[in-house]
Amino acid sequence: MSNKICRAAGVGFAFAAAILILAAGTAFAAYPEKAIRLVVPFAPGGGTDAAARIVGDAMTGLLGQQIVVENKPGAAGNIALDTVAKAAPDGYTLLLGFGSSLTVNPSLYKVMPADVQKDLAPISTLSTSEYMLVVNPSLKVKTVAELVAKAKAEPGKLNYASGGKGTPLHLGAEMLKKRAGIDMVHIAYRGGGPASKSVMANETQVLFASFPSSLPKVKAGTLTALASTGPKRSRSLPDLPTMEEAGYPGFIVTSWTSILAPAGTPKPVIDKLHAAIEKALAMESVRTKIEAVGQSVAGSTPEGLATLIKEDIARWRKVVQDAGIKPE
Amino acid sequence: MAFFDNLALGFGVALTASHLLYCLLGVTLGSFIGVLPGLGPLVTISMLLPITFNLEPTSALIMLAGIYYGASYGGSTTAILVNLPGESSSVVTCLDGHAMAKQGRAGPALAIAALSSFFAGTVATALIALFAPPLAGWALSFGSPEYFSLMLVGLLTAAALAHGSMLKSMAMVVLGLVLGTIGTDVNSGLYRLTFGVPELSDGLSFVVIAMGMFGIAEIVANLEQGTAREVFTGKVRNLMPSRRDIADSWRAVLRGTGIGSFLGILPGAGTTISSFLAYAMEKRFARDPSRFGTGAIEGVAAPEAANNAAAQTAFIPTLTLGIPGSGTMALVLGALTIYGIDPGPRVMTSHPDLFWGLVVSMWIGNLMLVILNLPLIGIWVRMLRVPYRLLYPSIVVLCCVGVYTLAFSYLDVVFMAVSGVAGYVLVKLECEPAPLLLGFVLGPMMEENLRRSMVLSRGDPSIFVTQPISLGLLVFAAILLALLVVPAIRDKRAAAVSEGEH
Structure with missing residues (x-):
């Protein structure tokens, strides 16, 4: 009797496990099944918010789910970072990463809500300016x-x-x-x-x-x-020399926007988002709108974004220390 | 007569069917979001911006502008009806507007708000049309020392905001100053009074505090009266202002328009301050200041005229200098750039159809707002007959939703609740929240500009008296102070003398 129960339970368990695995498999295959939050670290208005809305709009069309832009300003972007780093790594909460928020803040603040390099999974850069x-x-x-x-x-x-x-x-x-x-x-x-x-x-x-x-x-x-301050002369002012041409090699100050997910987000989800971003950035309408707000379209691989973040953090740390700016 | 040619061009652009439609769409949407607490033009415009990319620039700009001044207009409705400032600029309208509503005079209050806004809008639009470039130059001559002296004048008028004890009013100003220091200090980048809460690093939000101290505190105070009571037991009398109301308020409208038009031109000074100052000035120069706070119609007319005038003249630095005076103006500026229009001194000559079309449509939009809102007054006033137990919980919910959408932060909702309780306690202690809010708004700007001026002068305080505009403002501040102090001393002396006689 108890044997039967045991066997029944065993079969049931196996069955349930099988369903779970199947469900999990289809969950990633069917991603995204609901709206995706894209957390922007600034108040509405301004270039970063614009980039989020332009690319988000295009991705909505490509993924078939609404990308909802959520503005969580405060603490120079650390509040948005905190929100996304602590969100479930399921691909439904993404961060619009602004270059200097992600890479200057670690040298500027004694306490960071999360480790930019460890707690986030880079997906792609979007634009530079x-x-x-x-x-x-x-x-x-x-x-x-x-x-x-x-x-x-x-x-x-x-x-x-x-x-x-x-x-x-x-x-x-x-x-x-x-x-x-x-x-x-x-x-x-x-x-x-x-x-x-x-x-x-x-x-x-x-x-x-x-x-x-x-x-x-x-x-x-x-x-x-x-x-x-870019690596090349600007298209809108082609006669204006760069800082490098003016005699300061390596004097490059740019900022970039990017999309990142919480660390631990499954690879299929990252891949799917990366493919959608890549397609969105290739769209003519996205390019013209991004350029209209004074930025240039610039995509990357997830690894490329990770390297960029690492290099920029080191670079800004030196500038902050040289300038004698004390962390707060 | 180039001016009339330009005006004709503007009317030609603004009166096309599609532009009229966009204007109507903008102002309707604007007054709607203005009525909803917390939800402001900034969020609305940024949400709509991607859609407007596909519109022709003039249409898009006409619509965005409509949303912007429509919202500054709609904010007064809830301020008057339920003591809830829908926009930060309508905080002062609560003081006498809501008092009027309690006396059954919500109709005249709403009507005078609409009419004075329309008048101020008309004057301000004319100013833009006639003098935009020279006025923009004036905005540039206002540097850090000038801003400091202006804020000092503003702070001195705070004494006029309260109608109770002067000491309590001063205490409230100081409390406001302290609350204003919360957040990141602009000059040094250091955190102050944030207690390790990252959400406090950008300071408390004015809207959150204002909604708590006025709207929520009012609701808490009403709970004392039991649930059976109606919001307004008094019979609603006539909906339109009487001849006497008009006679009482037309001077206030003129002065408010003047103050608002002037402050609107200065980037950063903004509509909030202009409404505060207009109210304070009005009370200062009133024959019977004690009426203020108890339903004086001038107390509604002046700030409403001021904030609407300021909302319009804020376009001057935005369009002709490319310097936005507020977050919303920054969005409008960004929109211009996206449409390939360079804001600057040349915008009037390089895009005359857009500039004059916008100016004329702003006036038409103001007219639409009056036509739209006057018939609505009857409906709004009837809304007050909704039983208290239904109306006020819905307001609380709306407030929470509105405040949450400001920064998607539940802490803002908590701060609003705390301000609400604090506001109730203050009411019980007979301390008024208006001076507190004035201190809260002016304090940070005053400090920031004081310290910046001192760095600019490398530590020499004479910078404040060697700049003519700053000196003029300081002299005015001294006169205000004298007017404030001398009567008080004289009264005391008189009292002492009469006591001695007994």
């Missing part, structure tokens, strides 16, 4: 060399603006100070908009500014552009 070095026109400098000469003639007199501590705008200027051996005073503003206004009003004189916000001002002559 560069910055430009702009000055107030009344400074009457046209090249980086002239700016450096001016700063050396009057040490500590020039002010440079930034959108806050640890932003690429701040670190770019600190890199310039270090590389050129000049002294400029840091004036922090609440974001890139007020920083750019301060240069236009000559309250500050120097700024590493984002392309989309400064391009119209450079064209209108209210700001003078000295150099761009």
Whole structure:
């Protein structure tokens, strides 16, 4: 009797296990079966949010499930990082990773909510964007060399603006100070908009500014552009030299956007998402929209993104330490 | 008469059927989200932005602008009816607007809000059309020292916000200043008063505190009265403002429009501050300040005119300098770039159809809002007859949902609840939350600009008196202070003398 029960139980168990395995198999095959959350580390508006919505929109069409953009701003992106790193690794919660949030924050904060390299599974980069070095026109400098000469003639007199501590705008200027051996005073503003206004009003004189916000001002002559910070000249200002051409090899300040999942997300899910992102980035409509918000489309393999994160963390750590910025 | 040619061009663009439709769509959507607490134009526009990529730029911009000023308009409705500021700019409207509603005068309050907004919108639109470039230059001449002095003036008017004890009002301002320091200090990048909670690193949200201290506290306070009570027992009298209401408020509308138009031009100063200042000024210069807070119609007219004027003139720096004054304006600016339009001094000449079309459609949109909202007043007022046990729980739910969508953070909901309880306690202690909120808004900006000015001057405080605009504002602040202190001293002396006589 008990034997029968045992056997029945055994068969039942095997059966249940078989169903579970089958179900699990089909679960991944059928992924995605419901809407996917894409957590953006900033408030709506701005380039990163735009990239998320543009690519998310295209992926919705490709995957047949809604990609829902969820803005979780705060702590320079650490709150969004925390949310995704602790989410179930099932492919239904993804992080829109912004370059400097992921790679500068580890040097800027004593306590990080998660280990960017261990707790996240990279999927792909989406886009890159560069910055430009702009000055107030009344400074009457046209090249980086002239700016450096001016700063050396009057040490500590020039002010440079930034959108806050640890932003690429701040670190770019600190890199310039270090590389050129000049002294400029840091004036922090609440974001890139007020920083750019301060240069236009000559309250500050120097700024590493984002392309989309400064391009119209450079064209209108209210700001003078000295150099761009990408590895190549910018398509929108082909006459503007890069920082490397201006005599600072390796002076590259770019930011990128990417999509990452919580560590432990199954490989088939990662592959499926990567394929969808690759297809989305190849779409003409996605490319034009990304370019319209001042970025360039740039995909990668999951391994490529992992390497990028590793290298950038090391690179920014050095800049932060050189600038003497204390972690908070 | 280039101006009239431009205006004709603008009307030509704005009056096409499709543009009228987009304008209507925008303002309708805007007033709707303005009514919903927490849900603001920022979230709505960012959600709609990808859709507008496929539209023709002028249509898209007309619609986005409609959402933006429609929301600043709709926010006053819930402020008046249920003491719940739908938008941060309508916090001050709660003070007298809701008091009027309690007296059965919700109709006139809503109507005067609509009419003063329309008037302010018309004036502000005309300002954009006539003087956009020179006004933009003025925005640039406002640097850090000027902002500091302006905020100082603002803080001094806080004393006028409360109608109870001056000491308590000052205490509330200070409490607001302290709450305002929570978060990351802009100048040093250091955390203050965050207690290791990452969600606090960007500070408390104004909307969260305002909704708690006004809306939720009001609901808690109403619980005392038992569940049987209706929200408004008083009979609802006429829906439209009387001749006397108009006579009482037209000067307030004019002053509010002036303050709002001016502050709207300054990036970062914003609609919230303009409504606070307009209210405070109104009370300061009123013949009988004691009426304020108890249902004075000027207390509704002035801030509503101010916030709507500011919402419109905020387009000046955005369009002509490419400098956004707020998050929403940054989105509009981003949209312009996406459509391949470079905002800047040349936008009026390079895209005249877009610029003038937008300006004219903003005026048409304001007109639509009045036409749309005046008939709705009857319906809104009737909504107040919904039994308390049904109406208020739904408001609480709406508040929670709205606050949650701000940053998808449940902690914001908790903060709102805490502010609600704190707001109730403050009411019991006869401390008013309005000065607290003013301190909360102005404090961080004042500190930030003070310290930035000092770094800019390398530690020399004379920077505040050597800049003419800053000096002018400081002199004004001194006069305000004198007006505040002298009567108080005189009263005390009079009291002492009369005591001595006995």
